[in-house]
Amino acid sequence: MRTVVHLVSGDEGEQETGLAIARNLLDDESGSIDDVAIVVQAGGVQSIVADGENAETVRALLDDDVAVSACSNTLEMMDMDESDLVEGVETVPEGAVEVTRLQDEGYAYLRP
Amino acid sequence: MRTVVHLVSGDEGEQETGLAIARNLLDDESGSIDDVAIVVQAGGVQSIVADGENAETVRALLDDDVAVSACSNTLEMMDMDESDLVEGVETVPEGAVEVTRLQDEGYAYLRP
């Protein structure tokens, strides 16, 4: 089974919960989780900035092959670009399309 | 691919994000999004009132064939009816049933 975690909120507690959930899915001992993806957009982008509080957590998820995708529409609106984000985060044109695409591929959706 | 955006929160920021996401899905240049629906219930109803801040945004989405459905259970609890909402919004008996029905039909789910 595969899961996409949607980080869309500017609420820091929700962002931390989302990252913790991604880690828990990855560490699941039942072995039933085959892939975890994170899609970040809107206020959620603060959770993956290179100099942010969660940078180490995000790096560790990337090291464990979690794909973290940031919404380019959001970055543009916030006058940011990929270099402001934790290294290894990729961008997608629109986060909501990516979330749709992943669900269409069979990923379960989880919004912290 | 099709997507349902669930406006269930009374948080104005989340409401605006949800409407903006619906617009971005509609404007997606990859052409992969075939339909966008919005289901509104609980605190989310404030985002679609006729005299609200988002009325123009909602009208523009309706003009572009986004179906916007409001939960009749919620309207009743709030002493409101369809005439309080942006013209063109339709009602469904229960928003959560509509969200379930759309996912059952293959819509991806997105909660801003």
Added chain:
Amino acid sequence: MRTVVHLVSGDEGEQETGLAIARNLLDDESGSIDDVAIVVQAGGVQSIVADGENAETVRALLDDDVAVSACSNTLEMMDMDESDLVEGVETVPEGAVEVTRLQDEGYAYLRP
């Protein structure tokens, strides 16, 4: 159709909305809803404690065969165990895995 309601937020309003939505799905007169499940984790756990404000509401849902599952990872982090929760709530090792499993089985997802 079947629906899983994800109680993941510490926001009391969202918790109450989630429980009300579960009830509305159950009472749906169209007869199209065959099962409702609730998965509780992170801040959402406060909504199902035995001495909490929603205890009666949760008991009534359990009486009507709604499965309510609490995340053991969360309980451990909060120094709680099953005995702190409304009687009849079951535990699962990780809430996010349970949410994934239910969607994989065909449940629609709803996050209040």
